[in-house]
Amino acid sequence: MAWLGLITELLLLALGIYLYLFAIGSIHFKKPESAERAEKFRKENASWLRIASIGLTAIMFINVCFSLGSLF
Numbered sequence: 001m002a003w004l005g006l007i008t009e010l011l012l013l014a015l016g017i018y019l020y021l022f023a024i025g026s027i028h029f030k031k032p033e034s035a036e037r038a039e040k041f042r043k044e045n046a047s048w049l050r051i052a053s054i055g056l057t058a059i060m061f062i063n064v065c066f067s068l069g070s071l072f
Helices: 002-024 032-071
Strands: none
Touching: 002 032
16 A cells, blocks of 8 residues: 555656646647647746645655655
8 A cells, every 4th residue: 555655656746847847848749739828828827836846846755755765
């Protein structure tokens, strides 16, 4: 059961990293209409999205470290 929690924490850590990369504009989309919508959303919400993604990433990194410590 501890492995399931670790996998969930790793997925949420990856989500936090993806959101941060999206917030700073490193993620690109192939379709022009998708890229335009994503850029508009990013420009309107970049500040809070960046803060939220850093928070999620930090919390999940700490949780992953604690989970690995308890498993080994």
